[in-house]
Amino acid sequence: MTALLLNIAAPWHGPDPVRSAARALAGGVDGVGLLDSPRLFADGFVETQRILDATAAGLAGPCVASLGLRHPATVAGALRTLELRHPGRAFAVVGRGESSVRNEGLPMPPLRDHTAALASLRAALTTDDGAPVAPGRILGAASGPRTIAATAAALGGVLVDVGVDPGVVARAVRLAREHAADATVWLFLRATPTSSEAEAATATDPLLGSCAMRIVAAPEWYGVSGKELDAVRAVAESHDYARHGSAGARGGARTEADGLVRDRFVLTGDPGRIAARIRPLAGLGATGVVLAGALPGTLERLPELVGAVRHGLGDGEEHR
Secondary structure, eight states: OOEEEEEEOOBTTSSOHHHHHHHHHHTTOSEEEEOOOTTTBOOHHHHHHHHHHHSOOSEEEEEEEETTTSOHHHHHHHHHHHHHHSTTTBOEEEESOSHHHHHTTOOOOOHHHHHHHHHHHHHHTBOTTSOBSSTTOEEEEEOSHHHHHHHHHHHSEEEEOSOSOHHHHHHHHHHHHHHOTTOEEEEEEEEOOOSSHHHHHHHHHHHHHHHHHHHHHSHHHHTOOHHHHHHHHHHHHTBOGGGTTSGGGBOSOOOHHHHHHHHHHEEOSOHHHHHHHHGGGGGGOOSEEEEEOOSTTTTTTHHHHHHHHHHHTTSSOOOO
């Protein structure tokens, strides 16, 4: 069965991450991830320790830990500690960082530097006898073709974050395995049950701009050009990274381009529709799926969403 995690947004003054994790587990997921941005969220490694102590989560860890802010040696040390205290349950996704580096006034690390950091992390998570620490549970987030290829080769594990279009997702998975045949591949999916177009628009506002930014960074990869790309760029530029993951992140008036971005990156609608759109992804051989938890309504309707995702992946009974 495909592992299923919920990435919970744990803002400093929000609900206790341990309570949110317990609620997510009760909703049917196997574990939780924790967003990593010190201006916005409680520390992902510290909260992981609390969650693993207090719950029966099969997996828990930062998702995504920012190598734009954290040195690979400190990340490796934290992961080694978690694996020592909770064998087989430590999980982590690392990346260049998006909101985290922007909010600290820092540039995104060049891909060359990021690839070197991934290789350094992998080396630090290898024991003296050559065995990996937390095998198959340390991934690098990647959303563009160059980053997917570099991450697979350098780290050996990839969380593919390319939206929900089956063709794009399939290309991304193939690309990862072309550069590391034995790479562990997980999928990052944004999905939330909704009952109307207005509800879908509201639910996706917190993340839509960052999704648009992925298209802008690799428009050929996503098949967007010309005036469509200009409109998507405007959506990306309207995103307030200081409010990333919250309702206030969407700036400016909604436009037709919102729908274009949403259709490529977010699964909305009733559970049956979500299951149908996930079904083409079932044969890609992904080890696990991380669900975005920052979308409004996701936690409240999590059992429905989990049922839809598992059915779409062929892991559960048909959704009714």
